[in-house]
Amino acid sequence: MKHGTKILARKIFNSIITLLLVIIINFILFRMMPGDPINFMVPNDPRIPHEYKLELIEKYGLRDPLLEQFFTYFEDVLTLDFGDSFIFTNTPAMDIVIENLKWTLVLTGTSSILMIVIGMTIGIYAAWKRGSSFDTGSLAFSLFFYAMPTFWLAMMLIIVFALHWELFPPDSALTYGETFEFSISSIVDLLRHLVLPATCLTLVSIGAFVLIMRGSLIDVMTEEYITTAKAKGLTDSETLKHHAVPNAMLPMVALIAIDIAYIVGGAFQTEYVFNYPGIGWTTIDAVYKSDWPILQAAFFLIALAVIVANLIADILLVYMDPRVKMG
Amino acid sequence: MIGIDAIDDREGRGRRFLIPAFSGPTREKLALLKKKSTQIWKTFRGNTLGMVGFAILIAFLIMAIFASQIMWILSLIAGWDHAYDPFEEVAEVGSGIPPSSEHWLGTDTRGMDILSRVIHGSRVSLLVGIVATVVSMGLGTAVGLLSGYWGGWKDEVLMRITDVFLVLPWLVLMIVLASVLPGGPTVGKVIFVIGITGWSATARIVRAQVFSVKERAFVERARAIGAGDIHIVGRHVFPNVFPLVFANAVLTIALAILSESTLSFIRLGPLATDVVTWGNMLDDAITAGAMANELYLWILVPGLCIVFVVLGFTFVGYALDEIFNPKLRSR
Numbered sequence: 001m002k003h004g005t006k007i008l009a010r011k012i013f014n015s016i017i018t019l020l021l022v023i024i025i026n027f028i029l030f031r032m033m034p035g036d037p038i039n040f041m042v043p044n045d046p047r048i049p050h051e052y053k054l055e056l057i058e059k060y061g062l063r064d065p066l067l068e069q070f071f072t073y074f075e076d077v078l079t080l081d082f083g084d085s086f087i088f089t090n091t092p093a094m095d096i097v098i099e100n101l102k103w104t105l106v107l108t109g110t111s112s113i114l115m116i117v118i119g120m121t122i123g124i125y126a127a128w129k130r131g132s133s134f135d136t137g138s139l140a141f142s143l144f145f146y147a148m149p150t151f152w153l154a155m156m157l158i159i160v161f162a163l164h165w166e167l168f169p170p171d172s173a174l175t176y177g178e179t180f181e182f183s184i185s186s187i188v189d190l191l192r193h194l195v196l197p198a199t200c201l202t203l204v205s206i207g208a209f210v211l212i213m214r215g216s217l218i219d220v221m222t223e224e225y226i227t228t229a230k231a232k233g234l235t236d237s238e239t240l241k242h243h244a245v246p247n248a249m250l251p252m253v254a255l256i257a258i259d260i261a262y263i264v265g266g267a268f269q270t271e272y273v274f275n276y277p278g279i280g281w282t283t284i285d286a287v288y289k290s291d292w293p294i295l296q297a298a299f300f301l302i303a304l305a306v307i308v309a310n311l312i313a314d315i316l317l318v319y320m321d322p323r324v325k326m327g
Numbered sequence: 328m329i330g331i332d333a334i335d336d337r338e339g340r341g342r343r344f345l346i347p348a349f350s351g352p353t354r355e356k357l358a359l360l361k362k363k364s365t366q367i368w369k370t371f372r373g374n375t376l377g378m379v380g381f382a383i384l385i386a387f388l389i390m391a392i393f394a395s396q397i398m399w400i401l402s403l404i405a406g407w408d409h410a411y412d413p414f415e416e417v418a419e420v421g422s423g424i425p426p427s428s429e430h431w432l433g434t435d436t437r438g439m440d441i442l443s444r445v446i447h448g449s450r451v452s453l454l455v456g457i458v459a460t461v462v463s464m465g466l467g468t469a470v471g472l473l474s475g476y477w478g479g480w481k482d483e484v485l486m487r488i489t490d491v492f493l494v495l496p497w498l499v500l501m502i503v504l505a506s507v508l509p510g511g512p513t514v515g516k517v518i519f520v521i522g523i524t525g526w527s528a529t530a531r532i533v534r535a536q537v538f539s540v541k542e543r544a545f546v547e548r549a550r551a552i553g554a555g556d557i558h559i560v561g562r563h564v565f566p567n568v569f570p571l572v573f574a575n576a577v578l579t580i581a582l583a584i585l586s587e588s589t590l591s592f593i594r595l596g597p598l599a600t601d602v603v604t605w606g607n608m609l610d611d612a613i614t615a616g617a618m619a620n621e622l623y624l625w626i627l628v629p630g631l632c633i634v635f636v637v638l639g640f641t642f643v644g645y646a647l648d649e650i651f652n653p654k655l656r657s658r
Contacts, residue, residue: 021491033507147637149585151592152609152630159618265498272593284593287506299503306494
């Protein structure tokens with residue numbers, strides 16, 4: 001276990017370094033922007049007194065030496081303070097981002113469960129029936145959706161299921177004007193709005209799960225212990241369930257970690273097309289409105305979430321991998 | 328990143344088509360290179376998926392190069408009075424006009440012929456896809472080679488930077504870069520943004536490859552006879568990692584094309600009035616309410632073009648990966 005602990009310590013150290021680099025990049029990027037940041041905060045309107053601008057420059061320390069600015073910024077990051085939104089004045093940018101984060105979690109959470117369960121099932125079956133028409137079919141299915149732009153699939157789903165057949169609502173997370181409460185009708189409303197975005201996100205991301213599960217299982221099935229299991233007289237399904245699948249799971253967990261980045265990218269596009277009020281929609285909206293505090297807060301929060309998720313996956317892998325434990 | 332370690336492991340094994348370190352006269356090298364390429368092409372031809380992908384790519388390449396000529400030929404066949412230019416106002420400006428015998432896919436909000444725009448749109452997709460990939464492959468290979476060759480603390484520093492680009496969601500990084508970088512929304516900026524975001528996986532793969540190559544006998548031998556670092560990396564290490572980088576590059580083009588269309592779609596790419604891309608055509612369509620107005624071809628055709636180009640590169644990429652990667656081949 002000593003070896004395992006050492007690996008863990010190293011993973012945690014690397015994650016912290018990555019996070020520090022993200023904070024530095026976040027600082028540099030938003031200071032690389034052309035023009036004076038003060039002009040982004042206050043529109044160039046003659047009615048705004050010059051004193052107000054000077055006050056803001058003083059408040060945000062915009063004329064301080066760069067290093068000093070960085071430390072001020074670093075302190076703010078540690079307290080998750082990215083300043084107030086330019087558009088929704090007097091509301092901290094982080095509050096807005098966190099408020100929208102819950103919808104992204106609803107969407108990505110649902111889709112992730114679906115893509116892991118369905119993707120693994122298809123992958124296992126395809127590997128088991130290797131070379132069959134099901135196998136070829138699942139391969140074609142995976143590659144086809146892999147090649148599809150997420151935003152375009154979203155548009156197609158809206159056309160077919162929302163506009164043509166009118167089965168599900170085409171946009172938003174709840175009926176307009178409603179807020180979520182724990183009642184049957186509210187939950188039904190939420191689920192009805194969730195069906196199309198979740199389907200979209202699941203379809204575009206499921207291919208990787210099918211392919212990796214299939215590949216990993218095919219790899220495992222050529223191992224000698226599978227032959228041994230069969231020689232012991234276990235049936236095919238017993239061998240699959242107790243020997244092949246558990247050992248094929250390692251690359252799957254690794255994939256889930258890597259895939260988080262892609263799922264977030266997919267969620268951005270899905271939310272944008274479906275007007276789903278999550279963090280992706282908010283970020284793109286902030287870009288259009290030049291609401292930099294929101295963009296910065298969203299970027300940092302997403303980076304933090306992804307780094308933590310990767311670390312959790314890494315820790316899981318260390319505990320799951322028998323080779324690491326023995327070493 | 329355990330996931331990447333798994334890839335490292337996979338790439339770490341021996342390779343079937345390693346190009347040996349050249350030492351003879353140029354003529355001999357060329358003959359050897361030719362022999363290798365013929366061998367690779369023969370194996371590639373046997374791969375159905377790869378050949379389908381190759382055919383798709385040739386079709387789109389012809390479409391991109393001869394876009395205006397194709398429109399001219401179509402105008403002769405269909406009897407239009409002239410070949411429509413993608414930026415020409417050929418119909419009334421409004422919310423788009425449904426397909427007709429004059430305009431097979433209809434016209435868009437600016438009164439421009441959608442078919443002409445789809446055909447010309449292939450140019451930016453292929454250009455951005457290929458050039459952005461060259462940028463990110465160059466960066467990734469350079470970082471991977473140096474990191475793997477140096478080892479030690481320099482390797483550590485480079486790998487931590489690589490990790491940042493590896494874990495951060497690509498689209499989020501591209502959105503932030505595209506919106507904070509100075510300069511207007513040009514094709515060049517899109518290429519830069521995609522190129523600078525997508526190099527990390529290549530760096531990892533190349534680095535792992537370098538680690539496995541640099542201990543081999545021929546590198547030791549070169550070092551023993553006094554070869555310098557640059558010589559060893561350039562002449563012995565690079566030729567050995569190149570085939571894998573190439574297979575990886577083809578797969579990366581697919582991702583770069585998807586990225587370009589996404590950026591264009593969310594209006595962070597070139598403007599529809601300056602440059603035609605399938606992404607900004609789809610943005611036009613959704614803005615004009617093409618979904619509700621049942622102008623389906625306007626949405627369907629540019630989208631399918633993206634799907635097929637991406638599939639083409641993916642098929643070819645997988646086929647090359649199978650050729651260069653013996654572990655996959657044996658399956």
